[in-house]
Amino acid sequence: xxxxxxxxxxxxxxxxxxxxxxxxxxxxxxxxxxxxxxxxxxxxxxxxxxxxxxxxxxxxxxxxxxxxxxxxxxxxxxxxxxxxxxxxxxxxxxxxxxxxxxxxxxxxxxxxxxxxxxxxxxxxxxxxxxxxxxxxxxxxxxxxxxxxxxxxxxxxxxxxxxxxxxxxxxxxxxxxxxxxxxxxxxxxxxxxxxxxxxxxxxxxxxxxxxxxxxxxxxxxxxxxxxxxxxxxxxxxxxxxxxxxxxxxxxxxxxxxxxxxxxxxxxxxxxxxxxxxxxxxxxxxxxxxxxxxxxxxxxxxxxxxxxxxxxxxxxxxxxxxxxxxxxxxxxxxxxxxxxxxxxxxxxxxxxxxxxxxxxxxxxxxxxxxxxxxxxxxxxxxxxxxxxxxxxxxxxxxxxxxxxxxxxxxxxxxxxxxxxxxxxxxxxxxxxxxxxxxxxxxxxxxxxxxxxxxxxxxxxxxxxxxxxxxxxxxxxxxxxxxxxxxxxxxxxxxxxxxxxxxxxxxxxxxxxxxxxxxxxxxxxxxxxxxxxxxxxxxxxxxxxxxxxxxxxxxxxxxxxxxxxxxxxxxxxxxxxxxxxxxxxxxxxxxxxxxxxxxxxxxxxxxxxxxxxxxxxxxxxxxxxxxxxxxxxxxxxxxxxxxxxxxxxxxxxxxxxxxxxxxxxxxxxxxxxxxxxxxxxxxxxxxxxxxxxxxxxxxxxxxxxxxxxxxxxxxxxxxxxxxxxxxxxxxxxxxxxxxxxxxxxxxxxxxx
Ligand code: C2E
Ligand code: MG
Ligand code: MG
Numbered sequence: 217x218x219x220x221x222x223x224x225x226x227x228x229x230x231x232x233x234x235x236x237x238x239x240x241x242x243x244x245x246x247x248x249x250x251x252x253x254x255x256x257x258x259x260x261x262x263x264x265x266x267x268x269x270x271x272x273x274x275x276x277x278x279x280x281x282x283x284x285x286x287x288x289x290x291x292x293x294x295x296x297x298x299x300x301x302x303x304x305x306x307x308x309x310x311x312x313x314x315x316x317x318x319x320x321x322x323x324x325x326x327x328x329x330x331x332x333x334x335x336x337x338x339x340x341x342x343x344x345x346x347x348x349x350x351x352x353x354x355x356x357x358x359x360x361x362x363x364x365x366x367x368x369x370x371x372x373x374x375x376x377x378x379x380x381x382x383x384x385x386x387x388x389x390x391x392x393x394x395x396x397x398x399x400x401x402x403x404x405x406x407x408x409x410x411x412x413x414x415x416x417x418x419x420x421x422x423x424x425x426x427x428x429x430x431x432x433x434x435x436x437x438x439x440x441x442x443x444x445x446x447x448x449x450x451x452x453x454x455x456x457x458x459x460x461x462x463x464x465x466x467x468x469x470x471x472x473x474x475x476x477x478x479x480x481x482x483x484x485x486x487x488x489x490x491x492x493x494x495x496x497x498x499x500x501x502x503x504x505x506x507x508x509x510x511x512x513x514x515x516x517x518x519x520x521x522x523x524x525x526x527x528x529x530x531x532x533x534x535x536x537x538x539x540x541x542x543x544x545x546x547x548x549x550x551x552x553x554x555x556x557x558x559x560x561x562x563x564x565x566x567x568x569x570x571x572x573x574x575x576x577x578x579x580x581x582x583x584x585x586x587x588x589x590x591x592x593x594x595x596x597x598x599x600x601x602x603x604x605x606x607x608x609x610x611x612x613x614x615x616x617x618x619x620x621x622x623x624x625x626x627x628x629x630x631x632x633x634x635x636x637x638x639x640x641x642x643x644x645x646x647x648x649x650x651x652x653x654x655x656x657x658x659x660x661x662x663x664x665x666x667x668x669x670x671x672x673x674x675x676x677x678x679x680x681x682x683x684x685x686x687x688x689x690x691x692x693x694x695x696x697x698x699x700x701x702x703x704x705x706x707x708x709x710x711x712x713x714x715x716x717x718x719x720x721x722x723x724x725x726x727x728x729x730x731x732x733x734x735x736x737x738x739x740x741x742x743x744x745x746x747x748x749x750x751x752x753x754x755x756x757x758x759x760x761x762x763x764x765x766x767x768x769x770x771x772x773x774x775x776x777x778x779x780x781x782x783x784x785x786x787x788x789x790x791x792x793x794x795x796x797x798x799x800x801x802x803x804x805x806x807x808x809x810x811x812x813x814x815x816x817x818x819x820x821x822x823x824x825x826x827x828x829x830x831x832x833x834x835x836x837x838x839x840x841x842x843x844x845x846x847x848x849x850x851x852x853x854x855x856x857x858x859x860x861x862x863x864x865x866x867x868x869x870x871x872x873x874x875x876x877x878x879x880x881x882x883x884x885x886x887x888x889x890x891x892x893x894x895x896x897x898x899x900x901x902x903x904x905x906x907x908x909x910x911x912x913x914x915x916x917x918x919x920x921x922x923x924x925x926x927x928x929x930x931x932x933x934x935x936x937x938x939x940x941x942x943x944x945x946x947x948x949x950x951x952x953x954x955x956x957x958x959x960x961x962x963x964x965x
Pocket of ligand 2: 833862
């Protein structure tokens, strides 16, 4: 059975999804600051490592290059070694060898132990002032590479390579120097194919560029301030790294390494922006990961939502579902109803509480299983009847059902509701379900009501309305309204105060005269109770007797009235004042004839009142068992009281009762007098005929007849004409206080 019990709860879940996504975003930012930062740092380290490796490889390659130069020099050396040659012959060798060399040296110079040189140009200079001359002569190195020097031959910048010359005894006999123009070295270095796309440079001890990636700067001395970068991680392999500005003034990092066989430093320049690029790349990567996470999570949530609503729709989620009826449980229903109230604050709603009359009886007599079946069947019919309106429905405790529907107007809703009731009734008959449900209705009307109203309040109002339907089986529904609540509050108030009111003698009796139509004299009175409450003010019996009948307090009150009446009679008798029979009302709650008659006569004896002065009015409409009424009547008559049938003709079975309950008096209900076309106290012909027939009937049965509620002369005249015995009504007198009544009696005796 596919049932749609709800309007929509997906919006709420979307909000949940949004909230969660925001949470995840925050988590991600935290994550990015720790984990992703680490990844980013790792990437930086890798980049640094690569730079360092390049510098390292470049250094090795340049070292090898220098070794090549060394071996070229060794070739010349081989021509001169261990030979005791005059400087002139050495010069000759040098001039000869010059053309055999693969490298284009500017000059090849031989120096004797004094520093006097002989080059292949045939020039003579002194190199005694050159620092390397001393170093070699002292045997401190076997191969020397200089910084950038000025050629003694032509003043051009050169690099000098030098080595010692030995004699047979391994004594240093001089120095062999080779001068190589900076350009040659530079192009020689250019042959190194490592770090091709990197900005490589070679500097000497003085900071002069032997080679600059921008050739224009070769032989330029780098003067800019050099500082070590802050927080820059160095590895073991590289000597150092520094942050500085390059020749163009840009911020750069320079990875550098000193060479082993030359006083040179290899440098690789990396611009700061390259590092930033890594950062950016990482950021992009990070964002990408974030986006993926969000998309995946969103997907998961959507799938979850879908599964959830699927399960709900197919009632697989049982926490919201009542196992007996398969409807929502009340708590979930309330939640959903509240959501609807919030979502449509400008809409009207109807809340209905339904229950099955006598469900307790079904439960007790047919067993739980059968009762559950009834509940299920009823829920099904209820659901079918209400589903058309796209509302929500649930089952609460026992046989309580709730329906909540968005409506356009109260009027329309009531129209639809009544139609639905008819259909429901037909359905119940069709399904052979002998139950009669009752309904309490409450409305939410936005402009008239507090907007903070909740489903719970609407339910309790509907419940309250439903509870106001009492035993009266004909009423199927009740609508909550404020007056109902006021009445209930009053009822509550009355109930808490009634005992005290009785003690405080707030109740008192009034007497309404009965007049004989033949003589126009007062022949009796009816005792009618009143309540003068210091809080609620003056109250007629209609505003408290029905409640007292429900809570049984009327039994006490009746006896209080009887006692007041007896006291009054006693007083009159004692004073020797005139008396007439007073009739008292007997409530339908006195259902034990023996007990009633016993108590009643005892009280009468207490005040020593002759029974002829007392008449008892029974309520014909009473739900009392006919046998009880009959018994009471007979017992009272036996004790000498007259018994009247009050409000005769207002119930459904008056005539029927007439034959079984042998009352002495028929007291006709005043409703006859305002039947159909009664205008200004005038009766129409049909009513007159009807009343006449009734009075005749009474006469034939040998009953006394009295008419209540006679307000006009016409009514009185008519009743006199048709031979009604007595009347009681405002035409003669309203109910009077004791003294007033005594006066009235004395006047109309
Ligand atoms: P009831 O016993 O039928 O009393 C007659 C009611 O009709 C009285 O209303 C009386 O004031 C009213 N009545 C009399 N003549 C006229 C008239 O010409 N026009 C109109 N419009 N009304 C007239 P009341 O006193 O309000 O009593 C109402 C009902 O309360 C009584 O109906 C009776 O059923 C009940 N009641 C009153 N006192 C007692 C009591 O002490 N015990 C019990 N159990 N019920 C009482
Ligand atoms: Mg009465
Ligand atoms: Mg009456």
